[in-house]
Amino acid sequence: MSQKEKRPSIKESVGGLRYCFATTNEVDPQIFSGKYEEEVAVSNVVKSIKRTENGDTTPVYASGRDYDTVSDTSSVDSEVEVVAFDPTDLAKMRGDEITESGLILKGGSSERPFFAFGQTVFYRQNRKKFRWYPKCKLTADTDDTNTKEESFSEQNDTVTIRAYPFNDKGQIAVEFDTAVKTATGLTEEKFFNQVITSDEDLKKVIAGD
Known part of the structure; x- marks a missing residue:
């Protein structure tokens, strides 16, 4: 038996x-x-993303001892x-109502639509990770405002997106990591050109179909 040192790339930035x-x-x-609309929106406004898995981890006991542990992820929250x-x-x-005059009516009982959410993580040594969450809903958003001061200060907000299982297997995300496998011709733009x-x-995306 031999040993092999592994030096995985460190994170550099969110995309x-x-x-x-x-x-x-x-x-x-x-x-x-x-099914999805034809247009994928791209918005380079991200400061940070915090990911939290929701679910249960249950120990299974048999013959007076810990036999196994069963983990079940029901959803993933991204702040x-x-x-x-x-x-x-x-x-x-x-799920707000936008009138013909442009008035936005908020609150009340409204159905929030499903959407796919995608993100990129950049690493050192040119490694990239692309991820789609195909079935999501917005669960919360902030809209805080502070007074203007002499020097500019960022006034950031947070949107919380919950991803749900999108297929019969209960899978929640689709991810491609260039450290796991490389695909000739696959770029960030190509990966996110459609919901995968x-x-x-x-x-199909790699082949350019």
């Missing part, structure tokens, strides 16, 4: 924010359609700190 709204399910708007956010898209994510939910989708 831009991607999102794509899901089309409405014609039978029941509350059910995820699994995204941003310097700004497109007001029209935010209103849509919140399967290996077949990735192969």
Whole structure:
């Protein structure tokens, strides 16, 4: 048996924010359609992303001892700190009503739409990680404002996005890490040109179909 030293790349920066709204399910708007609008929005406004997995870890006991541990992830929360956010898209994510005159009516009982959420993580040594969460909803957003002072001070907000299982296997995210495998011709732009939910989708993107 031998030993091999591994030196994984360290994180360098978070990339831009991607999102794509899901089309409405014609039978029941509350059910995820699994299909998306043609346009993927790109917004380079991200300061940080904090990721939290929601679920249970349950020990299994047998014959008077700890036999196994079962982990089940039901959803993933991403707290995204941003310097700004497109007001029209935010209103849509919140389920707010936008009138013909441009008035935004907030609150009340409204159905928040599903959307896909994508992010990039950059590492040293040119390593990149691309990730899609295909089935998401906005769960919270902040809108805090401070007074202007002599020197400029950032007034950032946070949007909290919850990702849910998008297929029968209960999978929540789709990820490609260049440290695991490289794909000739695959770029950040290509990966996020459409919402990827399967290996077949990735192969089509790489092939340029």
